[in-house]
Amino acid sequence: xxxxxxxxxxxxxxxxxxxxxxxxxxxxxxxxxxxxxxxxxxxxxxxxxxxxxxxxxxxxxxxxxxxxxxxxxxxxxxxxxxxxxxxxxxxxxxxxxxxxxxxxxxxxxxxxxxxxxxxxxxxxxxxxxxxxxxxxxxxxxxxxxxxxxxxxxxxxxxxxxxxxxxxxxxxxxxxxxxxxxxxxxxxxxxxxxxxxxxxxxxxxxxxxxxxxxxxxxxxxxxxxxxxxxxxxxxxxxxxxxxxxxxxxxxxxxxxxxxxxxxxxxxxxxxxxxxxxxxxxxxxxxxxxxxxxxxxxxxxxxxxxxxxxxxxxxxxxxxxxxxxxxxxxxxxxxxxxxxxxx
Amino acid sequence: xxxxxxxxxxxxxxxxxxxxxxxxxxxxxxxxxxxxxxxxxxxxxxxxxxxxxxxxxxxxxxxxxxxxxxxxxxxxxxxxxxxxxxxxxxxxxxxxxxxxxxxxxxxxxxxxxxxxxxxxxxxxxxxxxxxxxxxxxxxxxxxxxxxxxxxxxxxxxxxxxxxxxxxxxxxxxxxxxxxxxxxxxxxxxxxxxxxxxxxxxxxxxxxxxxxxxxxxxxxxxxxxxxxxxxxxxxxxxxxxxxxxxxxxxxxxxxxxxxxxxxxxxxxxxxxxxxxxxxxxxxxxxxxxxxxxxxxxxxxxxxxxxxxxxxxxxxxxxxxxxxxxxxxxxxxxxxxxxxxxx
Numbered sequence: 001x002x003x004x005x006x007x008x009x010x011x012x013x014x015x016x017x018x019x020x021x022x023x024x025x026x027x028x029x030x031x032x033x034x035x036x037x038x039x040x041x042x043x044x045x046x047x048x049x050x051x052x053x054x055x056x057x058x059x060x061x062x063x064x065x066x067x068x069x070x071x072x073x074x075x076x077x078x079x080x081x082x083x084x085x086x087x088x089x090x091x092x093x094x095x096x097x098x099x100x101x102x103x104x105x106x107x108x109x110x111x112x113x114x115x116x117x118x119x120x121x122x123x124x125x126x127x128x129x130x131x132x133x134x135x136x137x138x139x140x141x142x143x144x145x146x147x148x149x150x151x152x153x154x155x156x157x158x159x160x161x162x163x164x165x166x167x168x169x170x171x172x173x174x175x176x177x178x179x180x181x182x183x184x185x186x187x188x189x190x191x192x193x194x195x196x197x198x199x200x201x202x203x204x205x206x207x208x209x210x211x212x213x214x215x216x217x218x219x220x221x222x223x224x225x226x227x228x229x230x231x232x233x234x235x236x237x238x239x240x241x242x243x244x245x246x247x248x249x250x251x252x253x254x255x256x257x258x259x260x261x262x263x264x265x266x267x268x269x270x271x272x273x274x275x276x277x278x279x280x281x282x283x284x285x286x287x288x289x290x291x292x293x294x295x296x297x298x299x300x301x302x303x304x305x306x307x308x309x310x311x312x313x314x315x316x317x318x319x320x321x322x323x324x325x326x327x328x329x330x331x332x333x334x335x336x337x338x339x340x341x
Numbered sequence: 342x343x344x345x346x347x348x349x350x351x352x353x354x355x356x357x358x359x360x361x362x363x364x365x366x367x368x369x370x371x372x373x374x375x376x377x378x379x380x381x382x383x384x385x386x387x388x389x390x391x392x393x394x395x396x397x398x399x400x401x402x403x404x405x406x407x408x409x410x411x412x413x414x415x416x417x418x419x420x421x422x423x424x425x426x427x428x429x430x431x432x433x434x435x436x437x438x439x440x441x442x443x444x445x446x447x448x449x450x451x452x453x454x455x456x457x458x459x460x461x462x463x464x465x466x467x468x469x470x471x472x473x474x475x476x477x478x479x480x481x482x483x484x485x486x487x488x489x490x491x492x493x494x495x496x497x498x499x500x501x502x503x504x505x506x507x508x509x510x511x512x513x514x515x516x517x518x519x520x521x522x523x524x525x526x527x528x529x530x531x532x533x534x535x536x537x538x539x540x541x542x543x544x545x546x547x548x549x550x551x552x553x554x555x556x557x558x559x560x561x562x563x564x565x566x567x568x569x570x571x572x573x574x575x576x577x578x579x580x581x582x583x584x585x586x587x588x589x590x591x592x593x594x595x596x597x598x599x600x601x602x603x604x605x606x607x608x609x610x611x612x613x614x615x616x617x618x619x620x621x622x623x624x625x626x627x628x629x630x631x632x633x634x635x636x637x638x639x640x641x642x643x644x645x646x647x648x649x650x651x652x653x654x655x656x657x658x659x660x661x662x663x664x665x666x667x668x669x670x671x672x673x674x675x676x677x678x679x680x681x682x
Contacts, residue, residue: 130501160471
């Protein structure tokens with residue numbers, strides 16, 4: 001099979017990078033550190049603000065956006081500002097997440113708050129949130145109608161609200177012992193799926209296809225996001241360390257209330273008691289995983305994952321994605337879910 | 342003199358309050374606390390989320406926006422979404438400022454971070470930032486052209502960027518001993534003046550007057566903001582406790598690098614040494630104020646204040662503000678600067 005995903009990525013990602021850098025370009029003298037902290041987070045400079053030759057992340061969301069545009073018959077180049085905007089939203093949320101989770105590192109580098117303190121990191125995220133909008137407002141420089149640009153901005157802000165709502169729930173879950181599967185689905189819907197949905201939706205919106213098609217793309221992105229997050233939850237317990245790059249069962253150590261765990265907790269009182277203990281020894285973690293096996297929690301989560309995969313594929317099929325971009329969209333879906341279609 | 346300001350405020354502020362509440366209306370079941378924290382910050386509910394009958398702040402920025410619209414010949418009712426948007430931006434920045442300054446109280450009530458923790462407070466500010474945009478996007482429901490709505494959004498995001506840039510500088514100043522008057526002016530320009538400028542600018546923009554008039558309104562708001570902040574700096578040292586509601590010379594106790602202080606530090610080595618001491622006794626603070634008197638730092642700051650007042654009034658005169666709203670605009674300017682024109 002020809003790798004259209006790789007071909008198109010090689011064209012699309014540099015275009016997105018150029019747009020990202022253009023929006024984050026130093027505007028005034030003395031702004032070095034103000035923009036510098038954003039450049040650092042994007043992976044472009046080191047902590048002394050010297051340029052780096054690095055790979056700045058996978059840019060999954062921009063790619064999804066541009067492929068959705070091309071696959072629905074649009075000119076993806078006109079959608080690049082939207083793709084950049086979405087990438088900024090994602091990164092703004094990461095800067096704030098890292099403060100909220102007290103994470104010292106991300107992708108093997110110190111986090112912004114760790115280097116420059118919490119106050120400056122809050123402000124850096126805020127600045128990037130503003131610039132995400134500035135990026136979207138550049139659609140009109142690519143001959144996109146004002147009404148479409150406005151609609152894209154409205155979608156962006158609805159999604160940002162969903163994102164903060166998901167983050168609110170996620171933080172609340174840490175203190176709640178009554179989290180239901182529905183609560184969990186609402187949380188990942190906001191925290192993970194909303195932005196993937198927006199990516200596909202705006203791509204289709206800018207290509208000016210029928211509202212019905214735009215809705216299918218949005219639903220495709222949402223289901224893809226839900227399946228992706230649930231798969232991540234499964235890997236967080238049963239993943240292969242050598243593949244996922246973090247120790248398996250990390251999520252058990254941190255007592256994360258992921259989907260398999262929520263299922264297990266609802267089925268097994270012993271597990272519920274164990275989850276309240278502070279023990280993080282290998283033996284203890286192994287015992288928890290054993291219990292989760294017995295409660296059928298892995299199968300439970302996999303059935304949800306499968307449901308969302310099937311639904312995502314059905315929405316994708318409904319729009320009959322065109323040409324190479326259509327193929328690439330299927331390949332991207334496969335690579336995100338670690339499957340082949 | 343007839344008090345047009347009070348008459349128009351009585352009409353305008355309830356319209357803004359209604360818009361603010363409409364944008365912050367609970368959307369989904371389970372969102373009580375998510376929106377509740379925002380309602381608390383706005384002064385609508387207490388910490389148990391029970392409704393309060395309170396005065397939610399002066400709403401200076403919305404008022405400036407609506408008066409600018411009316412005074413430039415527009416229908417202020419169409420501009421209400423923009424006024425609400427600006428009030429949300431102001432409040433989002435206050436929620437984050439309170440975290441950054443570690444302020445336990447605001448307007449005599451516990452701050453959001455103090456009640457619900459830093460992580461939820463960051464997120465509450467983020468949600469309000471998103472909703473500030475949602476508010477602006479409602480302009481089109483009042484028959485405002487898409488191109489004007491888009492322009493308003495662009496201005497909003499430029500201003501938000503200025504705001505975060507000002508906040509970045511303000512936080513940096515605490516650690517710098519080389520802050521110049523120009524640095525200081527750039528900081529208050531972002532942190533205080535930009536949003537007042539936007540308020541007047543968008544009011545005029547929506548009234549659809551000539552670009553030249555819109556620019557005058559923007560410049561009027563900016564100069565007003567600069568004069569207002571410098572006056573606040575002067576009151577922070579020489580203010581009358583019974584009038585300003587905080588102890589005079591608070592800014593000396595906290596070693597704030599305000600305009601008179603920056604001037605004094607550049608003129609007087611003794612003062613520079615004193616400012617590095619930890620002493621906050623009444624005698625010590627009085628000695629600092631005495632020195633600032635000798636260096637002519639009050640007069641220095643007052644000359645800047647006067648310059649910006651004159652410039653603000655010149656811009657206002659240039660637009661020949663119309664009718665009652667024009668009078669009210671002058672009265673608002675006077676009340677902000679504690680003068681009569």
